[in-house]
Amino acid sequence: MRRKVAITGLGLASSHGEGRAVHAALLGGAAPVLDEARFAPYPIHPLPPLDFAAVIARRELRQMETWQRLGVYAAGLALDDAGLRERVAEIDLVVAAGGGERDWALDEQILAAAPDEAGRHRMLMDGLRPTLFLAQLSNLLAGSISITHNVAGSSRTLLGEEVAGAEAVRVMSARIAAGTSELGLVGAAFTSERLDMLLLYAMGNQLHRGPWEPLPARQGMVLGSGAAFLTLALAEGATAPIAILSHIATDQGRPEGRPARLAALLAAVPQRRAGCLVISTASGAVAPTRDELAALGVAPDLFSADLLGHTVEAAFPAGLALAALAIAAGTPQVLVTGAGQWRGEAVALLERPGLLERTA
Amino acid sequence: MKTRIAVTGIGMVTALGFGTETNWDALVAGRSGVRYITRFDTTGMRATIAACVDLPEDQPGEPLSVSARVERMGEAAIAEALAQSGLSAPFGGPLSIGVPPVEIEWPQRSSFGAVTYPALIEAAQGTVPLYEEFLFGGAGTRLAERFGTTGVPQMVTTACASGGSAIQLAIEAIRNGETRKAIAAGSDASLQPETLIRFALLHALSTRNDPPEAASRPFSLTRDGFVMGDGAAALILEDEEHARERGATILGYVLGVGEAADTFHRTRSSPDGLAIVRCMERAIADAGLSPADIGYINAHGTSTPENDKMEAMAIGMLFGEALPPTSSTKSMIGHTLSAAGAIEAAICLLALQHQILPPTINQEDVDTALGLDTIPVARPHTFRAALSNSFGFGGQNVSVVLGAAD
The missing domain is CATH 3.40.47.10 (Thiolase/Chalcone synthase)
Incomplete structure (x- = not known):
């Protein structure tokens, strides 16, 4: 269960x-x-x-x-x-x-000096701060x-x-x-x-x-x-839930299969209600963004990258955070979508706490 | 009652060779894979040795990138494991794999003749094969596509614990009912000049370069750091019923996994050892066993003064008077970082199959204060369960309990 x-x-x-x-x-x-x-x-x-x-x-x-x-x-x-x-x-x-x-700065010094291999290693040994690795x-x-x-x-x-x-x-x-x-x-x-x-x-x-x-x-x-x-x-027992993450799914494969995977991911999202807001975390990379928008069929209400710029690994979590803020502001339901710049697709559905329990 | 997770395929690549049989024979013989690095110039470096997996594609002055070597070794290990399991591509289950972070390396960075980043960015515009090579998700994704795994390949990096974390993610997916089979793997080839220099600057590496085979000496009085190693391993994991239904040979079991984060320091364990104890305890509890059931520990045993002392102390705290024999196979294959957890889990499974304990070599001056039976020479042993420890920089600790086939 x-x-x-x-x-x-x-x-x-x-x-x-x-x-x-x-x-x-x-x-x-x-x-x-x-x-x-x-x-x-x-x-x-x-x-x-x-x-x-x-x-x-x-x-x-x-x-x-x-x-x-x-x-x-x-x-x-x-x-x-x-x-x-x-x-x-x-x-x-x-x-x-x-x-x-x-x-x-060190990289540019090395590029400018164009040393041989051993010379490059010496510049790295002398120039790299030990803590930078961490x-x-x-x-x-x-x-x-x-x-x-x-x-x-x-x-x-x-x-x-x-x-x-x-x-x-x-x-x-x-x-x-x-x-x-x-x-x-x-x-x-x-x-x-x-x-x-x-x-x-x-x-x-x-x-x-x-x-x-x-x-x-x-x-x-x-x-x-x-x-x-x-x-x-x-959710049960949470003192002040902001939103219920009622669905999240991801998929990945070769680019030519992306439209079909996005369609399947969207088809598996639980029923959307009237007033469901759509937030896209599209990167702006041409082909995946085109496929994501085509799969959605209607223009998203919001592109997180318009507001924040594209934040790569943080883009989908940021989309979820914006969606949770929308729920907190009274929106009943938010769909969040995303397609990676190279690979990967994801969808999530957020709902207002309480809304779910009444209809379940 | 938790589903038991059966292992039906094992694949391995280390400096000792390609394939589990080759590796097992060399491990039991106590052979070292550590040697002088030849694929790049080590002039002036503190550490000039490693457990290298050099490949035919390595050209003088143009070694494979970390990403490319991770992919090649990962492919060999997964292909071997898959063949043994009797399954084939498309695999039809998910892939969890411990991999190192990658980035553009000096041969590529300096190939454009640019001397500033803005000029480099303009000159490199549209070199798509390099972009695909150096994406963080690049190598793992190519392996996923090569073997037809499903969903998002989980490319996990918890430093030296990554291989253990990958096993954990895979068994969680099976226990959650998301899948009935999964590939858990690790592949690491972080050995490139800049990484070797960075680790040396942290004083983490052995500088006992001569002779190379004697440098990795876990639990000895003269241990002075770890030796970097290339390597990969893969396990085919299935819920037991799935394996039995299809008539697969069960090689052993992943009985349990435990993890515990340490909040003390980036490169050191908490001096009380409690995070490591908690990690081992959780794994043994997850397996439904008690410490007395563990017949062998494959230690993290990096050969750094700090790790080996802390790990021995924590083992003592958990196991009390009845310490299981404990070896570090890193003495032979070096520290394979993101792959270590997967490789060493595979070694535990082979040890359980053969009922032989692989040794810790270079034990002429064993640190008796640690109180461990470090298994200086391979020996027969009757046991049903083994514990594999992996502790990462950044305080990420994972232990895995492996069990013998019935």
Whole structure:
């Protein structure tokens, strides 16, 4: 027997700022916060100043770069929002991650010097800060969350761009539904102000060039800095559930099968009610975005990437967080969809607590 | 009553060779796969040795990338496991695989002649094969598509515990009723110059380069760090009834898994050892066993001064006077990082099948203060269950309990 899972806390940080109120105000549509100059021709949604030092001890801050700091910060927001600080020892953690920042200045020094292989290794040995490795390792966002916030249940990190963010939520939700976990913290962080990430996605021809345009008009991704963490718990007994995660499903396969997989995922979503809001976490990458919109049939009410920029691993969790905010604002039901820039598809349905129980 | 998870196929690649038989023979013989690194220039490096899996595609000055080697070794291990299980591609169940994070490497980064990132980004625009090679989800996805696994391939990275986490995700999916069979695997080839340098800067690696075979010496007085290793392993897991219905040979069981996060430090276990104890305890409880049922421990045993001391202490706390014989096969195959949990679970299954304990080699100066029977030479042993430990940087700890076939 599957148990119902509730979203009980939200930790959101983006170019607009942090917290529930700032992001709830975006739901009616809002102008993006942009930096179109720094990485031109690629516009990005930059991170505003956040007071990382207020929540992360100085000796810990030194071992992280922005990606980890942002994630640790947003995870803390979620724990506070859910009022779970006293129960961190029993919380299970699932993080979707890419990796941490490189030392771009050192990279450029090496590129400029063009040394032979041994010379390159010498420059790396002399130039790399020992602690930078710990800031880069993918699983150390989760490690830093455990260290900073004392989250001490299990800890898992999934790789794999957008769909890893959705799969992380699905895995955590399935554990709670099956009774193998009582409390979960799940999410991801992404920083767009990163030359190494721009390089990777530019190699794939996946970046939108030129002035910002709304998602349906884009020819590629406009990246955004942001993090989204959710706390999940059993719906029954949750003191202040924000939304019920009544359905989440993911799939993946070769690109040519994407339209069929999206159609199947959407067909398996429980019945949508009148007034169901649709939030798409489409990346802006051309083919997957086209397939996602075609599968939906009607235009989504909201593209999270219009508001936040595309936040890769954090995109689906951020879409769920925006959906939970919409539920909190009175929307009865929200469908969240997403198709990864390269692979992977996901759908989720959120409902107002209480609504479900009355009709069940 | 929990469904027992049967293992019906095992595949393995390490520096000792390709295939479980080759590996098992070498492990029992106490052979080391550690050697001088030849696929890149190690001039001036502190550590110049590793348990390397070099492949025919490695060209002088142009070794395979981490991503490509992960994919090649993962493919070999999964193909072997699948063939043994009597199943074939398309597999029709999910894949959970421990893999390392990947990124563009220096041969690629410096191939465009650009000296600044903006110039590099412009020059590299549209080199789609490189993008696909270096996506975090790239290698795992190609393996999923090669073997026709279903759903999202779970590419798990919990550092040195990744292989154990992959087994855990796979058995959860079977126990939840999401699937009746799954592939749990690990593949790691983090050995590239920058990673070797980064680990050396953390003082994590053995610098006892001469002779290479003596460098990985877990539980010895002169252990001075781990030796990086390439490798991969795959297990075909099925709910027991599914395996029996199709008449498959059951090689052993994954009886239980436990995990526990440590909040103490990025690279060190909590000095009280409690997170590790909790992790082993949870795995044994998940298996429905008690510590006395464990007949062998395949230790995390990295050969770092810190790990081996902490792990021995935690084993002592949990098992009291009746310590099971404990070896670290990393003494022979190095530390295969994201693959270690899968490779070492596979070694436990082989040990249970053969009723032979694989050794810890290089025990001339065993650290007797640790109080362990480290199995300096392989020996016969009668046992029904084994425990495999994997503890990762970042405090991510996983233990797996393996059981003998009935």
